[in-house]
Amino acid sequence: MALIITNLTKKYNTQKPALTDYSININKGVLGLLGPNGAGKSTLMKIIATISKPSSGTLLLDGADIVQKPDTIRKVLGYLPQDFGVYPNLNAYEFLEYIAAMKGIGGKRLRQRIDLLLEGVNLTADAKRPIGTYSGGMKQRIGIAQALLNDPKVLIFDEPTVGLDPEERMRFRQLISDLAHDCIIILSSHIVSDIETIADEVAIMQDGKLITHAPQYDIIKQAEGRIFEVLLETNTLNQFKNQYKVIDTARQSDRIKVRYISTKDNVAPESISVTATLEDAYLFLTHKNG
Numbered sequence: 001m002a003l004i005i006t007n008l009t010k011k012y013n014t015q016k017p018a019l020t021d022y023s024i025n026i027n028k029g030v031l032g033l034l035g036p037n038g039a040g041k042s043t044l045m046k047i048i049a050t051i052s053k054p055s056s057g058t059l060l061l062d063g064a065d066i067v068q069k070p071d072t073i074r075k076v077l078g079y080l081p082q083d084f085g086v087y088p089n090l091n092a093y094e095f096l097e098y099i100a101a102m103k104g105i106g107g108k109r110l111r112q113r114i115d116l117l118l119e120g121v122n123l124t125a126d127a128k129r130p131i132g133t134y135s136g137g138m139k140q141r142i143g144i145a146q147a148l149l150n151d152p153k154v155l156i157f158d159e160p161t162v163g164l165d166p167e168e169r170m171r172f173r174q175l176i177s178d179l180a181h182d183c184i185i186i187l188s189s190h191i192v193s194d195i196e197t198i199a200d201e202v203a204i205m206q207d208g209k210l211i212t213h214a215p216q217y218d219i220i221k222q223a224e225g226r227i228f229e230v231l232l233e234t235n236t237l238n239q240f241k242n243q244y245k246v247i248d249t250a251r252q253s254d255r256i257k258v259r260y261i262s263t264k265d266n267v268a269p270e271s272i273s274v275t276a277t278l279e280d281a282y283l284f285l286t287h288k289n290g
């Protein structure tokens with residue numbers, strides 16, 4: 001299964017396009033879409049989900065044009081929108097049955113499938129309660145379950161980990177890795193750590209453009225040798241920030257430990273070179289292009 005996106009541009013009624021000449025090849029596995037708010041992640045996902053039409057460009061799923069023939073992807077699609085509205089008076093069972101009916105899923109095994117999904121998102125005990133009484137994390141989990149109803153081959157989750165607590169995040173990760181074998185899974189986030197543990201490949205977006213798309217390991221490699229740490233007197237931090245791109249700071253007794261981006265021949269005295277993380281690479285790459 002492969003999704004090939006070529007020269008995709010999306011203009012809303014604004015000056016600046018939300019996506020500009022965006023091309024990417026997506027194969028099976030988990031792709032993490034990473035980018036600051038406004039980068040165009042949701043726009044891209046809506047276009048893949050055929051909720052929104054591109055201004056120009058092509059999207060081919062195994063050779064079939066999904067803009068001309070949206071049914072080719074809709075049949076195999078699971079989609080969790082960023083703003084997922086629910087029906088407050090339905091309970092989890094009723095809601096999933098309703099979504100199943102809308103998607104044309106029925107038959108003897110539906111009940112079984114719903115039970116399995118509720119188990120998977122840990123909502124079995126609350127399945128008879130109206131969704132209106134759910135917490136934010138529980139609503140998000142019912143959203144994840146509805147995306148999985150039809151045993152999808154293309155799964156799109158827009159900011160799925162928003163509102164999930166650490167345990168729920170772990171469960172979500174588990175669910176994704178159970179599903180990942182034969183599907184295309186696209187997850188978006190503006191938080192690096194959400195993507196870090198789940199995604200095989202990462203695509204970094206900024207201002208409607210693709211900055212890089214590679215396996216996580218290769219993305220991190222791009223920042224190698226560019227990340228440093230130094231201990232500073234607290235009152236020199238502001239001046240330091242004028243000179244270097246600071247990633248992170250942490251108090252260390254009466255001084256401050258600063259993690260920053262630079263080049264080997266332009267480091268502050270007594271700096272040490274440190275191993276880059278995905279977070280470092282993300283900030284390095286978006287800083288470089290910003």
Ligand SMILES: Nc1ncnc2c1ncn2[C@@H]1O[C@H](COP(=O)(O)OP(=O)(O)O)[C@@H](O)[C@H]1O
Nearest residue numbers: 012013018035036037038039040041042043044
């Ligand atoms: N329906 C819309 N009408 C006009 N502009 C929009 C609309 N949706 C998104 N945008 C704009 O498109 C850009 C990309 O937005 P979006 O795709 O939501 O980014 P992200 O999901 O990465 O935060 C932003 O500048 C946003 O304001």
Ligand SMILES: [Mg+2]
Nearest residue numbers: 041042043082
């Ligand atoms: Mg978004």
